Amino acid sequence: MSDTASFVRQDLAPQRPAPLRARGIVAFARSRLFNTPANALLTIVGVLLLWAIIVPTVRFLFVDAVWAGADRTACLAETAGHPVGACWPFVQAKLTQFIYGFYPEAERWRVNLTFLLAAILLVPLLIPRVPAKTTNALLFFIAFPFVAFFLLYGGGLQGFVIGWVAHLVSTFLVAIGDAGARLAELGAGAGGASSAFPTLLRVVGEGIVWLSTFLLYVSFPLLWLRDQILASGQPLWADVAATAVIVSAVAFAVGGGIRTGWRALLVSLIVFAIIAGLIRAMGLDRGGLTVVDTRQWGGLLVTLVVAVTGIVASMPVGIALALGRRSTIPLIRLFSIGFIEFWRGVPLITVLFFATYMLPLFLPGNFTVDGLVRVLIGIALFAGAYNAEVIRGGLQAVPRGQEEAAAALGLSHGRTIGLIVLPQALRHVIPGLVNSFIALFKDTSLVSIVALFDLLGSLRASFADPAWATPTTLFTGFAFAGIIYFVVCFAMSRYSLFVERRLNAHQRN
Amino acid sequence: MAATEAIVTISGLNKWYGDFHVLRDIDLAVQRGERIVICGPSGSGKSTLIRCINALEDFQEGRIVVDGIELGPNLKRVHEVRREVGMVFQSFNLFPHLTVLENCTLAPIWVRHMPQKEAEATAMRYLERVHIPDQANKYPGQISGGQQQRVAIARALTMNPKVMLFDEPTSALDPEMVKEVLDTMVDLAKEGMTMLVVTHEMGFAKEVADRVIFMDAGQIIEANTPDQFFANPQHARTKLFLSQILR
Numbered sequence: 048m049s050d051t052a053s054f055v056r057q058d059l060a061p062q063r064p065a066p067l068r069a070r071g072i073v074a075f076a077r078s079r080l081f082n083t084p085a086n087a088l089l090t091i092v093g094v095l096l097l098w099a100i101i102v103p104t105v106r107f108l109f110v111d112a113v114w115a116g117a118d119r120t121a122c123l124a125e126t127a128g129h130p131v132g133a134c135w136p137f138v139q140a141k142l143t144q145f146i147y148g149f150y151p152e153a154e155r156w157r158v159n160l161t162f163l164l165a166a167i168l169l170v171p172l173l174i175p176r177v178p179a180k181t182t183n184a185l186l187f188f189i190a191f192p193f194v195a196f197f198l199l200y201g202g203g204l205q206g207f208v209i210g211w212v213a214h215l216v217s218t219f220l221v222a223i224g225d226a227g228a229r230l231a232e233l234g235a236g237a238g239g240a241s242s243a244f245p246t247l248l249r250v251v252g253e254g255i256v257w258l259s260t261f262l263l264y265v266s267f268p269l270l271w272l273r274d275q276i277l278a279s280g281q282p283l284w285a286d287v288a289a290t291a292v293i294v295s296a297v298a299f300a301v302g303g304g305i306r307t308g309w310r311a312l313l314v315s316l317i318v319f320a321i322i323a324g325l326i327r328a329m330g331l332d333r334g335g336l337t338v339v340d341t342r343q344w345g346g347l348l349v350t351l352v353v354a355v356t357g358i359v360a361s362m363p364v365g366i367a368l369a370l371g372r373r374s375t376i377p378l379i380r381l382f383s384i385g386f387i388e389f390w391r392g393v394p395l396i397t398v399l400f401f402a403t404y405m406l407p408l409f410l411p412g413n414f415t416v417d418g419l420v421r422v423l424i425g426i427a428l429f430a431g432a433y434n435a436e437v438i439r440g441g442l443q444a445v446p447r448g449q450e451e452a453a454a455a456l457g458l459s460h461g462r463t464i465g466l467i468v469l470p471q472a473l474r475h476v477i478p479g480l481v482n483s484f485i486a487l488f489k490d491t492s493l494v495s496i497v498a499l500f501d502l503l504g505s506l507r508a509s510f511a512d513p514a515w516a517t518p519t520t521l522f523t524g525f526a527f528a529g530i531i532y533f534v535v536c537f538a539m540s541r542y543s544l545f546v547e548r549r550l551n552a553h554q555r556n
Numbered sequence: 557m558a559a560t561e562a563i564v565t566i567s568g569l570n571k572w573y574g575d576f577h578v579l580r581d582i583d584l585a586v587q588r589g590e591r592i593v594i595c596g597p598s599g600s601g602k603s604t605l606i607r608c609i610n611a612l613e614d615f616q617e618g619r620i621v622v623d624g625i626e627l628g629p630n631l632k633r634v635h636e637v638r639r640e641v642g643m644v645f646q647s648f649n650l651f652p653h654l655t656v657l658e659n660c661t662l663a664p665i666w667v668r669h670m671p672q673k674e675a676e677a678t679a680m681r682y683l684e685r686v687h688i689p690d691q692a693n694k695y696p697g698q699i700s701g702g703q704q705q706r707v708a709i710a711r712a713l714t715m716n717p718k719v720m721l722f723d724e725p726t727s728a729l730d731p732e733m734v735k736e737v738l739d740t741m742v743d744l745a746k747e748g749m750t751m752l753v754v755t756h757e758m759g760f761a762k763e764v765a766d767r768v769i770f771m772d773a774g775q776i777i778e779a780n781t782p783d784q785f786f787a788n789p790q791h792a793r794t795k796l797f798l799s800q801i802l803r
Binding site for chain 2: 446448449451452453454455456457458459462466467470471474550
């Protein structure tokens with residue numbers, strides 16, 4: 048063939064298996080482990096290193112470990128008759144403390160029930176084959192948090208949405224009016240009409256008072272409704288009914304009125320019926336369950352509450368900030384950039400300290416927020432800022448043509464973002480997002496420095512117990528906590544890989 | 557044809573990118589059912605021109621009227637126009653996270669508020685018209701470039717547009733797949749669709765175009781019937797261009 052330019056193939060060459068020396072363990076060892084002297088050396092060093100790590104670990108955790116006992120004496124070398132490794136009876140004895148913290152023993156069924164509910168709702172959400180994902184997601188992300196709150200914290204409801212909104216509005220407006228009045232007083236009290244500054248203060252102060260009075264008049268229908276509800280004798284049920292009527296009417300109107308609004312109306316009524324049923328079932332109208340203050344919460348319960356809330360709440364924050372940072376409206380863009388850079392520039396410990404010890408000093412006296420809630424908000428915003436940058440990376444990876452194609456089909460900007468851009472962007476950044484979720488899960492241990500006893504905090508508290516003071520208690524405890532953290536983080540990591548493979552199955556090119 | 561029959565009217569259109577004057581005094585009236593092929597060297601503004609028609613690009617001077625909907629420099633009635641104008645891109649721009657069928661039902665469902673069943677039936681009808689109903693449940697990444705571009709055509713057609721814009725629809729295709737896309741476009745032309753096609757496929761221009769427009773430096777240099785355009789180009793720039801691409 049080399050001597051002529053013309054060639055025509057008669058038979059197509061068949062596919063053959065690779066030669067034997069390219070397959071199998073021996074081939075692997077020869078080509079990957081011992082192919083050069085340097086690699087052979089590295090292989091040997093690596094094996095020795097593994098040996099040096101694995102053997103003592105196994106000895107500590109299993110071989111030399113003590114498995115049963117009632118107190119510290121079981122875990123002493125004199126009693127056991129050999130050098131003692133892990134002291135597992137210690138973990139056994141303290142397990143309830145690790146899980147519930149100081150949650151009252153009689154009420155622990157509430158924690159168990161919450162865990163069970165979470166598992167029942169979360170597991171089908173994570174398995175792609177299970178149907179009804181939308182309902183499932185709504186239950187887990189919207190309904191479950193409320194149920195979990197009343198289960199874990201307890202307490203009943205005095206009012207519902209209208210009462211709450213009216214309270215918020217009136218408190219806010221009265222506070223503003225108060226501030227305005229004080230400003231005006233300051234201006235008047237400073238005297239000396241010669242200078243312009245006190246006059247300015249007075250004018251601004253009176254302006255604010257006037258504005259708040261005006262807004263109070265505007266919100267009069269709301270406040271009047273609230274008063275009627277309070278006077279009805281059954282404030283909670285009256286409020287639920289009033290809210291149901293208003294929301295259903297709005298849903299009916301938004302859904303298209305007489306022509307197509309019936310479906311929206313029906314959905315709204317069903318939702319409110321479910322809410323009423325839940326209120327009834329949990330006895331929220333009769334004071335609900337005994338209140339367990341968040342200061343009594345602890346252990347794995349706090350770790351999971353903080354981590355799950357942080358992860359779930361940080362996603363919408365991150366998406367909103369990432370979109371805001373790409374917005375063409377300068378005010379939104381500047382706000383997003385400022386917000387992201389602020390939260391990224393501040394250490395989480397500072398955020399937690401600020402939320403726990405400084406914030407109460409700034410808020411008006413009658414306005415208190417639970418310590419755990421403050422921490423949750425701080426962590427959600429902190430993680431949200433990190434997620435925002437990860438998601439922004441994903442947004443940049445979506446080609447400009449995708450938005451153009453959606454626009455050319457007549458899709459509005461919001462739908463283009465929601466249906467075309469975000470689904471693709473989030474797929475691109477699953478590894479990055481899971482990375483920050485895992486980091487967040489481990490960062491929850493920082494809450495122990497602001498007097499919240501998470502898993503690690505409960506663990507450290509248990510070390511102080513003299514009944515279990517042995518040379519290996521500390522190592523056993525940390526090994527146990529390490530295993531729990533590892534199991535959760537590893538599960539997240541594997542699940543994210545599974546999702547990635549599944550979502551990208553169609554992008555083989 | 558009477559002037560009142562014009563479905564797209566462009567008058568006094570000027571556009572700048574910063575200081576760069578990309579479109580200069582474009583006047584063009586497209587009649588209902590007319591097929592126009594726009595050609596010209598790269599950077600001549602032909603893509604920018606057709607992207608102005610469905611407001612993917614804004615412009616600073618002039619007016620564009622599509623089916624009675626006026627599009628001024630402030631692009632107020634963008635969405636109305638886009639519902640009437642379909643577009644096919646050089647790089648397909650199918651949505652990779654949706655199946656072929658979902659690509660075709662997305663706009664009818666979300667823009668026209670069509671029930672899902674009806675939207676799927678419509679989409680299947682158009683997929684049959686471009687001869688790929690059997691690929692409906694695959695993802696864009698699993699089918700060939702030619703098939704992807706045909707899906708893109710079907711996707712645009714599901715919105716039942718009055719005008720179709722094609723922005724170099726065959727430039728990103730392997731040579732073996734150009735024909736299947738061009739055949740689809742010829743079919744569409746035979747059904748009477750109003751089409752504005754930016755392309756260098758001169759065979760296509762000769763076969764279906766009513767008018768060929770040659771652009772350079774943001775201006776329309778020459779417009780004529782394909783017979784006259786290819787046989788008897790008037791402007792020196794047109795002659796040079798044709799001598800370069802027709803071998």
